[in-house]
Amino acid sequence: MSNIEKPPLAAAFKALSNPHRLTLFNRLLNCCEPGTRCDAASATRFCVGDLGEGLEIAPSTLSHHLKELNRAGLVEMARKGKRVECWVEPEKLKTLSQFFQPNPP
Amino acid sequence: MSNIEKPPLAAAFKALSNPHRLTLFNRLLNCCEPGTRCDAASATRFCVGDLGEGLEIAPSTLSHHLKELNRAGLVEMARKGKRVECWVEPEKLKTLSQFFQPNPP
DNA sequence: CCCATAATTCGAAATATGTCGAATATTGAA
DNA sequence: TTCAATATTCGACATATTTCGAATTATGGG
Numbered sequence A, B: 001m002s003n004i005e006k007p008p009l010a011a012a013f014k015a016l017s018n019p020h021r022l023t024l025f026n027r028l029l030n031c032c033e034p035g036t037r038c039d040a041a042s043a044t045r046f047c048v049g050d051l052g053e054g055l056e057i058a059p060s061t062l063s064h065h066l067k068e069l070n071r072a073g074l075v076e077m078a079r080k081g082k083r084v085e086c087w088v089e090p091e092k093l094k095t096l097s098q099f100f101q102p103n104p105p
Numbered sequence C: 001c002c003c004a005t006a007a008t009t010c011g012a013a014a015t016a017t018g019t020c021g022a023a024t025a026t027t028g029a030a
Numbered sequence D: 001t002t003c004a005a006t007a008t009t010c011g012a013c014a015t016a017t018t019t020c021g022a023a024t025t026a027t028g029g030g
Helices: A008-016 A019-029 A059-071 A090-099 B008-016 B019-029 B059-071 B090-099
Strands: A076-080 A083-087 B076-080 B083-087
Touching (some): A008 A019, A008 A059, A008 A090, A008 B019, A019 A059, A019 B008, A059 A076, A090 B090, B019 B059, B059 B076
Antiparallel strands (some): A076 A083
């Protein structure tokens, strides 16, 4: 487990394996309005604090989880004034979705 | 982390978060021939031993990982004589694939 | 019935993860 | 500049995971 290849996909799934992180990701998942062309520019954004709303975890834990999602390449982050905005790149979703469709019809 | 809800999806992703398990799952993923209607009956099957081929892990570890994949609902298992066959239900793949497509076009 | 093959269970050890609180940064506003 | 709001880093601790080898179970063949 220490010197074997760790594919990016495994890292992504690890990030999503924690219920708290899965919830956070889920809140960013409906990133564009239904029926619209979903590009990075129109993706819904939440700041860190709002994302953790209702989840009863410490701010430090929330920060840690978002960082994990970011390191796994699932969530983008950018400071905007006092806040830090988070969003999901639609391209990333496509990649993950297609992993489970190895034989398209 | 002890008393919070643990959604089935989180369990699935946790199962796929380990590189060895991801490899095992991957070997079962191309479960049907390209272009054919992919149903459970025609899904490719491997026995436990063959699945672990090339992965340098102990039989007990291999068994453990398959059990995890099975418990997470990702891999089906059934004894067939001396062997135990493993396969992936196409329905499961559809569910996982759609999770990453919350806003279909 | 006895043996070989295939797979699982169990217990132990090393490592990784989730979580918190305290301390620290970063920014905008008064 | 000083303060409040937002977010991150750090160190610590409890719990979970990964892995192995030894022992055990399950099955079919001779």
